[in-house]
Amino acid sequence: MRGKDIVRFTGIVFAAAGLAACGRDRAAGGAGGPLPYRDASLPVERRVEDLLGRMTPAEKFRQLFMVAGDLDAGTAAYGDGIFGLQVRGDADARGAAARIDAIQEFFVERTRLGVPIVPFEEALHGLVAPGATAFPQAIGLAATWDPALVGEVAGAVAAETRSRGIRQVLSPVVNIARDVRWGRVEETYGEDPYLASSLAVAFVRAFEERGVVATPKHFVANVGAGGRDSYPIADGERALREIDFPPFLAAIREGGARSIMTAYNSWDGVPCSMHPRLLTDILKGEWGFGGFVISDACSVGGAFSLHLTADSYPESGRQAWAAGLDVVFQTEIGHAALFEPAILEGRVASARVDDAVRRVLRAKFELGLFEDPYVDPDEAGRTNGAPGHRALARRAARESVVLLKNAAGTLPLKAEGGPRSIAVIGADAVEARLGGYSRPAGREVSLLDGVRERAAGLGAEVRYAAGCGRTDGVGKDGEAAIAEAVRLASGAGLAVMAAGIEEGEARDRSDLRLPGRQAEMIRRVAATGTPTVVVLFGGSAVAMSEWLEDAAAVLMAWYPGEEGGRAVADVLWGDADPGGRLPITFPLAVGQLPLVYSHKPTGRFDGYLDLPGDPLFPFGFGLSYTEYAYGDLRIEPAAIAPGGTARVSCRVTNTGGRAGTEVVQLYVRDKLASVVRPVLELKGFRKVALGPGASAEVTFTLGPEELSMLDAAMKRVVEPGGFEVRVGRSSRDLPLSGLLTVK
Secondary structure: OOOHHHHHOOOOOOOOOOOHHHOHHHHOOHHHOOOHHHOOOOOHHHHHHHHHHHOOHHHHHHOOEEEEOOOOOOOHHHOOOOOEEEOOOOOOHHHHHHHHHHHHHHHHHHOOOOOOOOOEEOOOOOOOOOOOOOOOOHHHHHHOOOHHHHHHHHHHHHHHHHHOOOOEEOOOEOOOOOOOOOOOHHHOOOOOHHHHHHHHHHHHHHHHHOOOEOOOEOEOOOEEHHHEEOOOEOOOHHHHHHHHHHHHHHHHHOOOOOEEEEOOOEEOOEEHHHOHHHHHHHHHHHOOOOOEEEOOOOOOOHHHHOOOOOOOHHHHHHHHHHHOOOEEEEOOHHHHHHHOHHHHOOOOOHHHHHHHHHHHHHHHHHOOOOOOOOOOHHHHHHHOOOHHHHHHHHHHHHHHOEEEEEHHHOOOOOOOOOOOEEEEEOOHHHHOOOOOOOOOOOOOOOHHHHHHHHHHOOOOEEEEEOOOOOOOOOOHHHHHHHHHHHHHHHOOOEEEEEEEOOOEOOEOOOOOEOOOOHHHHHHHHHOOOOOEEEEEEOOOOOEOOOOOOOOOEEEEOOOOOOOHHHHHHHHHOOOOOOOOOOOOOEOOOHHHOOOOOOOOOOOOOOOOOOOOOOOOEOOOOOEOOOOEEEEEEEEEOOEEOOOOOEEEEEEEEEOOOOOEEEEEEEEEEEOOOOOOOOOOEEEEEEEEEEOOOOEEEEEEEEOHHHHOEEOOOOOEEOOOEEEEEEEEOEOOEOOEEEEEEEO
16 A cells, blocks of 8 residues: 555654665665565575575564564664564454555565565454454354365455455464363364364465465464363373374465464473474474464463473573574564574574574565555455355354254244244343454344344244343342243243353363353243243353253354354244254263263273263264265275275265255274274265255265374374274264275
8 A cells, every 4th residue: 555545544653763764765776676585576585585695683583573563652663673463453444454554664665674564363263353254163163064164264254354464364273172171162173183174274275375374273282181271281292193283284285374373381391382393393394394383472481481491581582493483472562672682692593593584584475565565445344344254154154053952843943833922031142252262343143133133024022031141140130030031931932042151262161061040040941831942152062961851952053153143043943954063072071071082992981980971962963954864885995905095975865854954974993903093083074955855975085094094103004904984974873884994
């Protein structure tokens, strides 16, 4: 951007003495033409080397430092440039784009070398900025079991992101949710490495193809024993390679991720942000990652302040850069002084510093920032929150809703002959919860909004009672609120109860039951005899034994985004089949944790004195408004060489009277291996839409990628022997089975 838009922006004062004099004109090379690094016709690597050779140690350090902030406090602290800024997001899309353009103009035009910055932001399920579209939370996107849809959502988010001038997102979270007590399960793609990898690739590819750097995080694991956020990781390297590494590797090799973020926790006694085995040996060495590695915010200093493995902040920085970290992420520019001695005093080998700077500069050249650092604020205004994006948010939310119970065909509601009076109950019915890493745009549609809008067209009356919320209702006021909810339900033809959980970053749970008196409220409302549909809002598993039998139907809506209220109403009335399937296991009780479907065989039995080992709802579970039959399983050929592939096909038929969407799931079990293998592993899935009576042939491929394992020497091999192949509706409902032999 040029001219009047920059002049109009008054939030930045370009007052640093002497900076303008050493700006772009000096860097341009004068009468001799542009300097090599400014010549877009030259190869990127030559431009990188030319610019690197012109940089002072201070300028190099600044390319290895990123911060949340802007230039409102003045420009004096930024004369040597900086890798990137997380600009304060308090303006609408157009204003935000103008702000970033003006900040970019300072670095391009008024610093010695004119190196543009990489503006960055969070964008887990929508850009965290005013006016951006809020899509379903990541766990809800995982529940769609639809990589193409996730890619479509990510593409919309990427378009909104780039339109503002933001060129890196600190997303997605590709950690594996193996313990549902963890408060950040909502940010993940669930418990399974195969599913998470498929969705991570779709998300990352959509951003990278649109010129926005994706940053899979947190490398590695990020959740310790007890489901506690950022606790030390006790797993050995085999567990990391089998469970935690696959989504990162897939995001890099298949998705094209150009950045990786480290985790706060330690692994095997070393903080992850300064772990040479993770960052240099595996990530950059074994995997050949050519992008740049950033720390989580303030995690590098954690070696000094928390882990106690460094005696100062400069030493923390030295350890991190030496181990393979490239960019230190802090929360304010003043923190630069804490880490720059590691670079300026030569404590980090110059070759390592130059390698890190090369990685950063390469990305900036590849992004085209030197040629086109500005955006059109008007285009940002048109793109963010566009009608098409909101329609996509509604469709994604519909596809994420999981039907957990539907007694006696309570749902879908009938448009004709359905309930004429509906009681909507619960604080979560009006809150329109979006989940972590979101920014309300002021146009969110709550459950109450969606039900009222849909019922209005049918002439049905909708009345609302708040009842008790997630964190209140324990005193006299709570009793009165529950009594009012019961009274309202008693006179209605249907009760829709919204209930939710509390969770989030550094907000892990020790109890999986609904907080407050919500379970009691469900039981008492259901006791009126009014059919009660419970709609759950949350990003993780809920224990339901206290009230599940009382509810006529249960929907898991997750955090469904800004169009969530309309999407849930679509499902309630059958305008859409509930398309979601669980990406995590729902346990009966917290005492079963950790509980995942793909555990390794037990040495004896898997139950408890007072509980079975079975889950409440298994991984992959989800009901439909219709029924499906599976048949005609074929494995061709039935025997393959270790490097060969086989086609697995089956026929799925909609045997009900309604159109529906089925997620066909393929699982494998190694029948004999040299090391212990999981009891079951997801190795394929397809989402198919079928009309009444319609059939579809669904085909999968099983080859080295699906059948390989790590042997005793930690080498990936396909061992000869038999593999049990099973196909069905969930990890516990697999009617088809066959045998594939590797000779």
